[in-house]
Amino acid sequence: MLRWLRSVLRGLRGGRPRPEAPRITPRSSGVVARRELADLAPSPEVYLGRFGYLSLVLYENLGRAVMAAPTPAAKSALLRAAGELGAAHAGVTAELRRLKKQDPAAAMEPYRVELDDYQRRTQGADWHEILITCYVTAGFLSDFFAGLAAGLPKALGERVVPLVRVEIGEGILVELLRAEIADNPRLAARLALWGRRLVGDTMLVARAALRIDGVGPSEERIEPVFSELIAAHTRRMDILGLTA
Amino acid sequence: MLRWLRSVLRGLRGGRPRPEAPRITPRSSGVVARRELADLAPSPEVYLGRFGYLSLVLYENLGRAVMAAPTPAAKSALLRAAGELGAAHAGVTAELRRLKKQDPAAAMEPYRVELDDYQRRTQGADWHEILITCYVTAGFLSDFFAGLAAGLPKALGERVVPLVRVEIGEGILVELLRAEIADNPRLAARLALWGRRLVGDTMLVARAALRIDGVGPSEERIEPVFSELIAAHTRRMDILGLTA
Numbered sequence: 001m002l003r004w005l006r007s008v009l010r011g012l013r014g015g016r017p018r019p020e021a022p023r024i025t026p027r028s029s030g031v032v033a034r035r036e037l038a039d040l041a042p043s044p045e046v047y048l049g050r051f052g053y054l055s056l057v058l059y060e061n062l063g064r065a066v067m068a069a070p071t072p073a074a075k076s077a078l079l080r081a082a083g084e085l086g087a088a089h090a091g092v093t094a095e096l097r098r099l100k101k102q103d104p105a106a107a108m109e110p111y112r113v114e115l116d117d118y119q120r121r122t123q124g125a126d127w128h129e130i131l132i133t134c135y136v137t138a139g140f141l142s143d144f145f146a147g148l149a150a151g152l153p154k155a156l157g158e159r160v161v162p163l164v165r166v167e168i169g170e171g172i173l174v175e176l177l178r179a180e181i182a183d184n185p186r187l188a189a190r191l192a193l194w195g196r197r198l199v200g201d202t203m204l205v206a207r208a209a210l211r212i213d214g215v216g217p218s219e220e221r222i223e224p225v226f227s228e229l230i231a232a233h234t235r236r237m238d239i240l241g242l243t244a
Numbered sequence: 245m246l247r248w249l250r251s252v253l254r255g256l257r258g259g260r261p262r263p264e265a266p267r268i269t270p271r272s273s274g275v276v277a278r279r280e281l282a283d284l285a286p287s288p289e290v291y292l293g294r295f296g297y298l299s300l301v302l303y304e305n306l307g308r309a310v311m312a313a314p315t316p317a318a319k320s321a322l323l324r325a326a327g328e329l330g331a332a333h334a335g336v337t338a339e340l341r342r343l344k345k346q347d348p349a350a351a352m353e354p355y356r357v358e359l360d361d362y363q364r365r366t367q368g369a370d371w372h373e374i375l376i377t378c379y380v381t382a383g384f385l386s387d388f389f390a391g392l393a394a395g396l397p398k399a400l401g402e403r404v405v406p407l408v409r410v411e412i413g414e415g416i417l418v419e420l421l422r423a424e425i426a427d428n429p430r431l432a433a434r435l436a437l438w439g440r441r442l443v444g445d446t447m448l449v450a451r452a453a454l455r456i457d458g459v460g461p462s463e464e465r466i467e468p469v470f471s472e473l474i475a476a477h478t479r480r481m482d483i484l485g486l487t488a
Contacts, residue, residue: 056310056319063307063326066300072356073349075300076337079330082307086327093320105317112316 034150036225040210041151048096049107050115050209051145051164055089056108057119058138062169065134068127074176081169085138088166095160118205122198128180128187129194135173136198139236142166143229144206151211177240192242199233199244278394280469284454285395292340293351294359294453295389295408299333300352301363302382306413309378312371318420325413329382332410339404362449366442372424372431373438379417380442383480386410387473388450395455421484436486443477443488 041047062082069075093104122137124130145164149157181187203226210222230244237244285291306326313319337348366381368374389408393401425431447470454466478488 052320053316056316056323059323060307060311063304063310066307067304071349072297072300072352076333076348076352079300079303079333083327083330083334086323086330089320089323090327104320105315108316108320 034147036221037144037147038151040221040225041148042209042211044099044152044156045096045102045107046211047145047148047152047209048092048099048102048160049104049109050111051160052089052092052096052104053108053111053115054141054145054205055085055092057115058134058141059085059089060119061123061130061134061137064123065127065130068130070127077172077176078169081134081172084166084169088163091163092160095156095163114208115205118201122201124194128177128191131173131177131180132191132194133198135170135177135236135240136195136233137202139170140199140202140229140233141206143232144209147225148209174239181240181242188242191240192237192244195237195242195244199230203229278391280465281388281391282395284465284469285392286453286455288343288396288400289340289346289351290455291389291392291396291453292336292343292346292404293348293353294355295404296333296336296340296348297352297355297359298385298389298449299329299336301359302378302385303329303333304363305367305374305378305381308367309371309374312374314371321416321420322413325378325416328410328413332407335407336404339400339407358452359449362445365445368438372421372435375417375421375424376435376438377442379414379421379480379484380439380477381446383414384443384446384473384477385450387476388453391469392453418483425484425486432486435484436481436488439481439486439488443474447473 042050059082062078062085066075066078066082069078096102096104096107122133124133142165146161149160149164151157152160177191181191206226206229207222234244286294303326306322306329310319310322310326313322340346340348340351366377368377386409390405393404393408395401396404421435425435450470450473451466474488481488
């Protein structure tokens, strides 16, 4: 495992005492390490192509959550969340089309194999794990891509941030997960473990989106970015009463 | 098998010669047997509850098609179609809420087991069968519920028809299916068979939505309705060059 990843994960594993779960839901960090990320942003085509395919993956995760949901109420709520992510995907493909008449599908294709693999590794074994997957991966990657947009041309960045920061149904996911965990406290340990595995895989996906110049971005530049993302992840897990 | 079903299916099995697939895509029948269906419509609560859960099922079918799609272009296109169906579901649940402050989830619950079973029986073994499932079941049931809306209170019916006649991505499905069948002509026989099985299961789901008064609606009243729905189904299969 890469040193930077080992180093940021070390903080997670420390098992420091968790505060009581706060009552509010997060729109966690808002602005993540924009200054550091700006220099590491890829070209608009690469950014949009990668996030375009990623939004399909996140959408499919929510689709799986809809299917696995045991009640009509949960299905309806998750379907709303999926609709918002679907609209974000449509917005990103529209930006790709706008960009020198780029074919959106061709721009997304280079990331398909890698991100399909990410999806397989993070898909979860049951409804509860699927919900955590939706919550953790979309939350982390939304923070990350919103920060990375600081390195895009200004006008494009301003249009893209609201798309990648789409309300991915975080409130709905928190509500469903809290209710499930309250009904079955033994879930907490399993879901905390699952969340920890997810964040490792998700950090690798985020890192792959950074522009690599020759020798690649130095560890020093990347570490603060990921520390901030991990802090936001920890707050997200806190809200569920789970150890990050 | 019920007599009415056997009788309407008999027409399908005749294998009469198929015309060349027309070039246009259908919004097939527009108005299906409104007069006959009007008398058989259930109460608004039953209609909306049943269609509400059904729209979840049709949405999940499209979600499965997104997941199984092999290319980013197909995924994006199917995701758009799913978004339209998701909006229809939201519209129906809004009507349920409007109806004497009905809880949408409670109104849908009575149809969950039956429609989950329908979904399992019709889910399809691979991407091609899933696409046919989306095309055949949503097309047939959209026609049926639009016709049945003639028996709802007038103002409600007028709001509901555009929801149930939502553009369920028929154009997208036709485009994808035609391309796949052209690439692999041996698919046609298998998909025609699959379509035939789907229409039988789908007719049973439609029939279950009719109001049953004491001895139930007479065969004579139901048969013309289903003959018209089957004719629309046959046109839908013709467009793909498949035998209904």
